[in-house]
Amino acid sequence: MRVSLTILTAWFSLESALAAPTRSITDSSIEWPSGDQLTRVITLRDYNTRVVVLGTLLLGLATGIIGTFMLLRRRALMGDVVSHATLPGIGLAFIVMTRGGGDGKFLPGLLLGGLLSGLLGMGLVLLIRHSTRLKEDAALGIVLSVFFGFGVALLGVIQKMNLGHAAGLESFIYGKTASMLASDAQRIAVVAAAVALACVFLFKEFEVLCFDPSFAASLGWPVVLLDAAMMGLVVAVTVIGLQAVGLILIIALLIIPPAAARFWTHHLSRMVIISAAIGAASGLVGAGLSALVPRLPAGAIIVVVASSLFFLSMLFGPARGVLVRLLAHYRLENKVGRQHLLRSLYETLEEAGQSPEAVAAPESRGVEISFPLLLAERSWSPRRLRKLLASAQRDGLVERTPDGACRMTGRGREEARRVVRNHRLWEMYLITHADIAPSHVDRDADLVEHVLGPEMTRKLEALVAARYPELRVPPSPHALQHMTGRAGLTSQDRMAVEGRRLKAEG
Amino acid sequence: MGVMKPISEARQEQGVTESVRVATGSEHPRTSPLSIHDMTVAYHRRPVLWDIDFDAPEGKLIGIIGPNGAGKSTLVKAVLDLVPKASGRVLIYGKPYRLHRHLVGYVPQRESVDWDFPVNALDVVAMGRYGQIGWCLPVTRPHRDAALAALERVGMADLARRQISQLSGGQQQRVFLARALAQDARIYFMDEPLAGVDAATEAAVIRILQDLRSGGKTVFVVHHDLQTVQEYFDTLILLNMRIVATGPTSEVFTRDNLQKTYGGRLTLLEEAAEAMARKGKDE
Numbered sequence: 001m002r003v004s005l006t007i008l009t010a011w012f013s014l015e016s017a018l019a020a021p022t023r024s025i026t027d028s029s030i031e032w033p034s035g036d037q038l039t040r041v042i043t044l045r046d047y048n049t050r051v052v053v054l055g056t057l058l059l060g061l062a063t064g065i066i067g068t069f070m071l072l073r074r075r076a077l078m079g080d081v082v083s084h085a086t087l088p089g090i091g092l093a094f095i096v097m098t099r100g101g102g103d104g105k106f107l108p109g110l111l112l113g114g115l116l117s118g119l120l121g122m123g124l125v126l127l128i129r130h131s132t133r134l135k136e137d138a139a140l141g142i143v144l145s146v147f148f149g150f151g152v153a154l155l156g157v158i159q160k161m162n163l164g165h166a167a168g169l170e171s172f173i174y175g176k177t178a179s180m181l182a183s184d185a186q187r188i189a190v191v192a193a194a195v196a197l198a199c200v201f202l203f204k205e206f207e208v209l210c211f212d213p214s215f216a217a218s219l220g221w222p223v224v225l226l227d228a229a230m231m232g233l234v235v236a237v238t239v240i241g242l243q244a245v246g247l248i249l250i251i252a253l254l255i256i257p258p259a260a261a262r263f264w265t266h267h268l269s270r271m272v273i274i275s276a277a278i279g280a281a282s283g284l285v286g287a288g289l290s291a292l293v294p295r296l297p298a299g300a301i302i303v304v305v306a307s308s309l310f311f312l313s314m315l316f317g318p319a320r321g322v323l324v325r326l327l328a329h330y331r332l333e334n335k336v337g338r339q340h341l342l343r344s345l346y347e348t349l350e351e352a353g354q355s356p357e358a359v360a361a362p363e364s365r366g367v368e369i370s371f372p373l374l375l376a377e378r379s380w381s382p383r384r385l386r387k388l389l390a391s392a393q394r395d396g397l398v399e400r401t402p403d404g405a406c407r408m409t410g411r412g413r414e415e416a417r418r419v420v421r422n423h424r425l426w427e428m429y430l431i432t433h434a435d436i437a438p439s440h441v442d443r444d445a446d447l448v449e450h451v452l453g454p455e456m457t458r459k460l461e462a463l464v465a466a467r468y469p470e471l472r473v474p475p476s477p478h479a480l481q482h483m484t485g486r487a488g489l490t491s492q493d494r495m496a497v498e499g500r501r502l503k504a505e506g
Numbered sequence: 507m508g509v510m511k512p513i514s515e516a517r518q519e520q521g522v523t524e525s526v527r528v529a530t531g532s533e534h535p536r537t538s539p540l541s542i543h544d545m546t547v548a549y550h551r552r553p554v555l556w557d558i559d560f561d562a563p564e565g566k567l568i569g570i571i572g573p574n575g576a577g578k579s580t581l582v583k584a585v586l587d588l589v590p591k592a593s594g595r596v597l598i599y600g601k602p603y604r605l606h607r608h609l610v611g612y613v614p615q616r617e618s619v620d621w622d623f624p625v626n627a628l629d630v631v632a633m634g635r636y637g638q639i640g641w642c643l644p645v646t647r648p649h650r651d652a653a654l655a656a657l658e659r660v661g662m663a664d665l666a667r668r669q670i671s672q673l674s675g676g677q678q679q680r681v682f683l684a685r686a687l688a689q690d691a692r693i694y695f696m697d698e699p700l701a702g703v704d705a706a707t708e709a710a711v712i713r714i715l716q717d718l719r720s721g722g723k724t725v726f727v728v729h730h731d732l733q734t735v736q737e738y739f740d741t742l743i744l745l746n747m748r749i750v751a752t753g754p755t756s757e758v759f760t761r762d763n764l765q766k767t768y769g770g771r772l773t774l775l776e777e778a779a780e781a782m783a784r785k786g787k788d789e
Contacts, residue, residue, distance in 0.1 A: 072620075072623065072624075201642040202642065203644075204633075204636055204639070204644070204645065205636075205641065205642075207625070207629075208633050208636060211619055211620070211623045211625065211630070211633075212614065212618070212619045212633070214588050214614055214618060215612060215614060215633065215685075218586045218587075218588060218607070218610070218612040219607070219636060219637045220604065220607045220637070262624065265624065266624050266625075266626065266669035266671075267624055267625070268623075268624045268625055268629070
């Protein structure tokens, strides 16, 4: 939810920037780069481009790392509050520095102001939460909007105060990557290094803090201090990122890379590394793109690149990506279909009077079964059945005659015997251990048997199949339902058959 | 009260002699794994636990039972310094928790964490070793082996690399138990380790608890199922904001005490107590 919101914000600011005419009202064209410009950017020939690209790359790296822990600690919204809360600090720092006779746009000074008010905002959230009965989300909402509103008002006041060249302070809201200097990039590098080092050395501390803070506390760890260290790093990264991507979108760089990384791995250390890589790639590509196309706001481009990587991860991530899940579902569906087909073939033969041994005997040539007969076995459509048969034929489990009839191959019979055996073992288990009526057991067994692994099968054997010699298929504990339909048996007959079978088994 | 043994150390005199008054009596105060003295805990000024006085016998399975909101979890958390105490003091083997926390293992409630967290079973169990490993140092081979051994003890060695969200509820509970075992403590606190687990896990957990007891460990278990109390625990703390009764299960698990603990709140529990009383007469 949060991710999609920030992505929307990014798109919005991108669109408004594209639509906003700066030179003339009619000129809203984008100047697409020439081939020469392209090579200049890609080879980082320009000193400025080099600085900007390196700076944003390191910024993405840092946000990717600390963002992972922030996300897992469920502090994503807190990060957003901090970034919004920096604005009044920036405005106040500008006023103080200008009044003090200095350069009002001295960046370290502005960032220090932002840092202090960001921390103040975070402190206020904690204070509200602890001292009132307001819930955390209310506290976050209040602080975020009040600080941001105050900051915007302050910027307006600064314009009116005529304190020299105040223009450009708004660039902290949306970011202005192109103005990044080597000193800014160095600052980012320092913070990124600090973040990386802290997360390497405090990896297991942060891990427990995020997973189970009360356990961390029971170990005697100063949870509050650890929390403060973690959020301190978040604030530091936020503040140095203000200039590059702006205070509205910096949160996207903190949230999107780890959210994307989660689709690739179930392992925290790998998640941190992947998240850092995604963050860095977003910074690199985003800054590169905005260097190519004038007037594209780099902050928004970076976020758009990050969100593209997020969607790619969501689709293709091997840990929990959409495609992986669809594929798994498709495979299970196929497996279930295949097992249904084999069981139907087997049971048709059984009903035709073949003994289990005869059905399974590898040397017997197999009996042809006509398509309509097979179709009546289950409630499957002719199309589905044809598909299943074709796939089973491809795998060498059945052979088909020109008139559409089919017969199992030796391998098919062996497989069918295994499938039917599993099914009936499970049925027996349900009847003897779960008290399910024999007449219902077929359907219940149907749902579970397909996911039985070898280990569970062994357990089942130990439980119910002790009386059946190895590799023999037990007789069906209920009348084969398909037969009853065709032979016109009444339900009483069916019950009688069941009763006889159950009695015979003792 | 008057027949106390002379106690040489002043520290113990403060912490322990008083609480012996309400304890089951016979054990030596010096070895008491847990002494709680006059402890009161309040949330937002509303007291949750009043004047808790308790002295635990060593090497027992101790059940903490009481109705919802009786403060069972709070009792455990207050002992472990996870919630602030309004007053009173707690000693673990004669010293404050701060100094003796390496003797303590803790199993929080299973629902208290996010099981979607990107770690596997072994990672979680290894957390039990973090106290020994120390700050800023990585998890080394011996510690990982110890974690694996703990998983083995709860019968989950083959699931060590399984991501924790792919474990069943019972398996997750066993992972938590294994983490506490990896702490290699002398006294364990477990918050509802049998809540919502399947019968097989319950049996496995109880077997491990009994193992711990025969190894001389003291185990506190917050428990909710009155049916199994007599079967599982040697000693009971019947809790409802204050200690209603405490002592050997055979002595304190009476209809009278249960009624005092659960009040008139739940008629079903009264019935259970009734049944218990009848059973006692028959025997």
